[in-house]
Amino acid sequence: MATTSPAVVLAVLATAAALLLSPAMSLPVFTGDSSPGFHSASCPQLDGIVWSSVEAALRQEVAVAAGMLRLYFHDCFPQGCDASILLNNTAARETALGPNLTIQPRAMQLIESIRARAHAVCGPVVSCADITLLATRDIIVISGGPWFNVPQGNLDSLAPAAQDKVFDLPAPNTASVATLVESFATRGLGDVADLVALSGAHTIGRSQCGSFEDRSQRADDTFSRKLAANCSKHPERLQNLDVITPDLFDNAYYKALGFNQGVFTSDMALVKNKTTAAIVKRFAESKDAFFGQFARSMEKLARVPKPAGNVGEIRRFSCFRTNAQRADADHVDAAGEEEEGFAASA
Numbered sequence: 001m002a003t004t005s006p007a008v009v010l011a012v013l014a015t016a017a018a019l020l021l022s023p024a025m026s027l028p029v030f031t032g033d034s035s036p037g038f039h040s041a042s043c044p045q046l047d048g049i050v051w052s053s054v055e056a057a058l059r060q061e062v063a064v065a066a067g068m069l070r071l072y073f074h075d076c077f078p079q080g081c082d083a084s085i086l087l088n089n090t091a092a093r094e095t096a097l098g099p100n101l102t103i104q105p106r107a108m109q110l111i112e113s114i115r116a117r118a119h120a121v122c123g124p125v126v127s128c129a130d131i132t133l134l135a136t137r138d139i140i141v142i143s144g145g146p147w148f149n150v151p152q153g154n155l156d157s158l159a160p161a162a163q164d165k166v167f168d169l170p171a172p173n174t175a176s177v178a179t180l181v182e183s184f185a186t187r188g189l190g191d192v193a194d195l196v197a198l199s200g201a202h203t204i205g206r207s208q209c210g211s212f213e214d215r216s217q218r219a220d221d222t223f224s225r226k227l228a229a230n231c232s233k234h235p236e237r238l239q240n241l242d243v244i245t246p247d248l249f250d251n252a253y254y255k256a257l258g259f260n261q262g263v264f265t266s267d268m269a270l271v272k273n274k275t276t277a278a279i280v281k282r283f284a285e286s287k288d289a290f291f292g293q294f295a296r297s298m299e300k301l302a303r304v305p306k307p308a309g310n311v312g313e314i315r316r317f318s319c320f321r322t323n324a325q326r327a328d329a330d331h332v333d334a335a336g337e338e339e340e341g342f343a344a345s346a
């Protein structure tokens with residue numbers, strides 16, 4: 001029986017590895033097209049993988065929906081959607097996203113689990129940035145919200161977001177309407193309705209007492225006094241941001257604002273400002289009006305310009321590390337060190 005020499009086997013394996021890792025491999029080319037069919041040729045199973053993964057995650061923990069929304073915003077707003085937030089160290093990420101680590105790691109792990117499934121089926125043709133956009137869109141739809149288009153073909157950044165961009169984000173819970181409007185305008189979200197609609201993401205999610213302390217300690221209305229009393233008795237409690245339908249994506253958040261039941265100071269600022277108050281009223285009266293504007297604003301947020309353009313890579317090994325970092329980490333792992341990850345805290 002004929003045998004193959006070890007040299008031939010090694011040559012074949014080396015060729016296969018080179019084809020797999022070559023930048024010239026057949027990947028979809030980013031054209032700025034926001035068609036939902038961008039990955040239809042390279043990964044036709046992607047939509048099903050994302051949808052089923054999101055459904056399973058929501059059945060396990062409904063709070064992952066709010067976590068995904070926060071990742072979407074804090075990844076796209078600073079420097080465009082590039083999955084750079086997933087590379088930031090824990091301290092930087094906690095400052096940008098808040099200390100609610102019981103929710104955030106679950107959302108991050110969902111993105112990583114989708115990457116692993118998609119790459120196992122299709123190969124490394126889908127970026128973590130694209131997965132973040134698709135998974136957030138689907139999780140909103142499953143939670144009762146509107147479908148919206150998201151641009152695909154985004155590459156993953158080669159470095160964490162610049163610290164000045166991460167730390168200089170306006171505080172969404174305490175910033176004034178004027179500050180938020182000015183900040184949003186720098187990212188192509190110049191319509192005041194963008195600010196009001198994206199604030200509607202508070203229709204799902206919960207927050208710790210410390211994040212709305214300025215509102216509760218003011219005790220200037222019945223609801224703020226109730227917040228203060230609840231937090232005094234149970235400092236570790238999580239407060240629903242939408243006190244009417246906290247786990248359903250709808251327009252009840254705006255209805256609650258009409259009764260002064262906004263949890264954050266910035267929520268209440270929307271009803272105290274003449275311009276934004278009119279939009280709040282319109283959204284409270286019409287879920288369709290809110291959904292239509294929210295979809296448009298989320299699409300605009302997904303297209304925040306990237307300073308250097310669409311440059312980067314498709315992270316092949318982990319959404320939490322660049323490909324070069326993974327290569328370096330393999331040497332550490334081989335020596336018996338445990339690889340850093342987020343599964344344990346999910």
